[in-house]
Each structure stands twice: as structure tokens, then as C-alpha cells.
Amino acid sequence: MKTLIAMPMKAYADAKTRLSGELDSGARQRLAKVLFEYGQAFFSENYPQLDRLVVTPSSEVARAARRAGASALREPIGVAGLNAAVAMALSYARLRRYDRLIVLPADLAILKTVEFDALLELADRYDLVTARAHDGGTNALLLKLPNAFTFRYGADSARKHLHQALELGMRAVTVSLPFIGLDVDSPCDRAEARRIGVGAGAYL
Ligand SMILES: Nc1nc2c(ncn2[C@@H]2O[C@H](COP(=O)(O)OP(=O)(O)OP(=O)(O)O)[C@@H](O)[C@H]2O)c(=O)[nH]1
Numbered sequence: 001m002k003t004l005i006a007m008p009m010k011a012y013a014d015a016k017t018r019l020s021g022e023l024d025s026g027a028r029q030r031l032a033k034v035l036f037e038y039g040q041a042f043f044s045e046n047y048p049q050l051d052r053l054v055v056t057p058s059s060e061v062a063r064a065a066r067r068a069g070a071s072a073l074r075e076p077i078g079v080a081g082l083n084a085a086v087a088m089a090l091s092y093a094r095l096r097r098y099d100r101l102i103v104l105p106a107d108l109a110i111l112k113t114v115e116f117d118a119l120l121e122l123a124d125r126y127d128l129v130t131a132r133a134h135d136g137g138t139n140a141l142l143l144k145l146p147n148a149f150t151f152r153y154g155a156d157s158a159r160k161h162l163h164q165a166l167e168l169g170m171r172a173v174t175v176s177l178p179f180i181g182l183d184v185d186s187p188c189d190r191a192e193a194r195r196i197g198v199g200a201g202a203y204l
């Protein structure tokens with residue numbers, strides 16, 4: 001199955017604003033970069049057969065993506081937002097006739113092949129598979145193509161994605177997995193990733 005992994009990524013300088021109470025701007029940029037590069041390295045090492053696309057408004061991030069072996073798609077600066085960025089990835093995947101689109105945020109601290117393999121296995125049986133974040137967000141979304149799906153990232157997005165898929169008559173499932181559920185949004189998430197201390201958690 002021809003599969004594209006899409007990772008949306010802001011400019012480092014605009015990322016991780018929810019950590020601004022405990023990290024200054026330089027430290028937040030470094031943390032965003034560590035997480036982004038960790039995600040790229042993980043998929044390049046463990047899933048070299050899967051194409052990767054980074055959607056970003058930042059030339060710096062686009063260069064880093066290409067260095068890591070991904071393609072990069074530049075979105076217009078300041079207008080898009082996450083749902084529009086992911087919709088660009090969906091158009092890209094449709095045009096190039098991918099059979100499956102996987103959307104992952106670039107702020108996952110601990111990636112495990114055992115979790116990702118389980119998601120891929122489920123995706124063979126479902127049109128939509130999502131992995132819920134502990135806060136109700138969507139930390140992995142695997143969508144069979146072609147498909148007319150509208151992304152609803154934002155509060156409670158895992159429930160909204162599942163609901164929409166079921167309304168469209170798709171076979172859909174959402175799962176909770178401990179590591180992929182841990183995106184580093186809040187000071188608590190960062191503390192938890194540091195406590196576990198593996199993956200990018202060791203560098204946060
Ligand atoms: N290309 C692109 N990526 C985005 C955009 N908004 C969020 N992302 C990415 O989507 C993923 C999840 O983002 P968020 O958790 O909402 O944002 P964040 O910068 O990680 O953290 P906060 O600033 O605290 O919300 C991260 O990889 C972000 O870089 C956007 O407008 N464009």
C-alpha cells in the first residue's frame with residue numbers, strides 16, 4: 001500500500017507556546033527542534049519504505065525536513081492553521097495517488113515501533129484509525145485514500161474525527177496507546193516525558 005506520512009510543523013519560533021511559562025523563547029525553539037528531528041529520525045530509521053512529507057511555513061524547517069529525507073511543502077505564512085496545513089497534505093497525497101495518508105504531529109516525545117505497527121495493522125482493516133492524545137487530541141490519524149475527509153484538529157479532535165468518519169459511513173476506530181498519546185504540550189507532559197526518559201524524553 002503506497003503510504004505517505006505527513007507531519008505538520010510550525011516555525012520553531014512559533015512552536016510550543018503553552019510552555020512559555022517555564023521556558024524562554026530560545027529553550028522552546030530548541031525543544032521544538034529536538035522533537036521534530038527525533039520524529040524524522042525515527043521514521044527514517046524504522047520505516048524507510050514510507051514516504052514522508054513535512055508541511056510548514058518555515059524555510060528553516062523545510063530545509064531540516066529535506067536533510068532528513070522528507071519532502072517539504074511550504075504553506076502560506078500566517079494564514080493557514082493546522083487544519084489547512086493537513087488539508088494541503090491530503091491534496092498532495094491524492095494528486096500523487098497514495099493509498100493511505102498518516103498524519104502525525106511533530107511533538108511526540110516517545111515513538112515505539114510496537115505501537116506504530118499496531119496502528120498500521122489496524123489500518124489494513126479500517127478506513128480511519130486514530131490514536132487519541134491523553135487530552136482528547138489526535139496524535140496519529142491513518143486515513144485510507146481516496147477519501148473526502150475534513151480535518152478537525154483542535155479541542156476534542158479525536159472524538160470529532162471518529163464521529164465524522166462514522167457519519168460518512170467509514171469503518172473507523174480510535175485507540176489509546178501510552179507513548180503515542182504523549183505529545184509534549186503542557187509542563188506536565190514535558191515532566192512526564194522527562195521522567196520516562198527514553199526517546200526524545202531524555203533531551204527535554
Ligand atoms: N504547518 C503547520 N503546522 C502546525 C500549525 N499549527 C500547529 N502545527 C503543528 O501541529 C502539531 C501540533 O501542534 P500544536 O500542539 O497545536 O502546537 P505546538 O506548537 O506544538 O504547541 P502550542 O503552541 O503550545 O499549541 C505540531 O507539530 C505543530 O508544529 C500550522 O498552522 N501549520
Ligand SMILES: C[C@H](OP(=O)(O)O)C(=O)O
Pocket residue numbers: 082133135136137138139152153154155156157158183185
Ligand atoms: C491540535 C490538537 O493537538 P493538541 O492540542 O493536543 O496539541 C489536536 O490533536 O487536535
